[in-house]
Amino acid sequence: VSVPSVGIIGTGRIGAILLRAAMRHAPDVPLLLAGRNEAAVAALAAEIPALKRLPAEALAAQADLVLLAVPPDAYCRLAKDLAPHLRSDTVLVSLTNGIALADLGACVSCPVVKVIPTMAQTVGRGVSLVSAGPRAKPRHVERVRSFFGRISRPLLIDDGDSRAASNVAGSSLAIVAAFCRAFVRENAKKAVALDEAALTAAMAETLGALCALVEDGRSFEEIVEATATPGGVTAAALEVLARWPMTDMVEATFARQAAMVQQAGRTR
Ligand SMILES: NC(=O)c1ccc[n+]([C@@H]2O[C@H](COP(=O)([O-])OP(=O)(O)OC[C@H]3O[C@@H](n4cnc5c(N)ncnc54)[C@H](OP(=O)(O)O)[C@@H]3O)[C@@H](O)[C@H]2O)c1
Secondary structure (H helix, E strand, C coil), X not given: CCCCCEEEECCCHHHHHHHHHHHHHCCCCCEEEECCCHXXXXXXXXXXXXXXXXXXXXXXXXXXXXXXXXXXXXXXXXXXXXXXXXXXXXXXXXXXXXXXXXXXXXXXXCCEEEEECCHHHHHCCCXXXXXXXXXXXXXXXXXXXXXXXXXXXXXXXXXXXXXXXXXXXXXXXXHHHHHHHHHHHHHHHHCCCXXXXXXXXXXXXXXXXXXXXXXXXCCHHHXXXXXXXXXXXXXXXXXXXXXXXXXXXXXXXXXXXXXXXXXXXXXX
């Protein structure tokens, strides 16, 4: 049985992440790349010798999965250009929550599936969120899930849960990293002999340990309670953290996504 080929259009952050992830963790998957940025295409081709470079239309005609790694407001225009070249059984894969699946589906006649990947795929980890779009039959979703299963832990979700799930599985990578950076920097200001690099390494070890504890069955709550002695110093920090406007943060993501979807829909 031949391995379905994966074609990526776009050479920015997520396009490069997925190509590198496939090269490292799924080397038998045929990879195709198209991009308007010739220099970026050439650089990726030099890094990944097995990569086949071709124009977007030819990629659309050849690849079994066509992944759009471009900004959401470029989706409809690109999908319409590719539509005559996509085979009826090709799966067009949206990588963004910034366009409604129905709007993208209206631009093509092939099945559409959404996957929200993350940078964690570079190390073969992290959740990738998979949801069925227009015309996607179980076999199409399975083809997509099967590829992403090589480079991540795919989670099948209803598209209605895409923002909440993306916050927890994707955005959190940046949010937790930003928290860690700020926490380390603030402590580095107080440190006597330790520098920021040493504190960063300690922070990373703690993150790894947190992950291992959760995988071992401890809840976040249990870890908080076991670590913060009532009236102690950690408890003092947690009192400040409790004032964190978490609701505002989550609401901001939903509001931003709604605005992006509306904007991308207007490009149809
Ligand atoms: N970054 C992530 O971790 C992440 C995670 C999940 C999903 N996504 C989604 O992935 C998509 C790409 O994000 P990114 O972070 O990779 O963006 P990026 O780094 O800005 O890369 C965007 C790519 O799209 C190309 N492009 C821009 N406008 C285009 C157009 N009108 N027609 C054709 N190509 C165009 C760019 O080419 P040039 O180099 O010529 O500008 C570049 O190759 C977005 O829809 C985003 O929502 C990203």
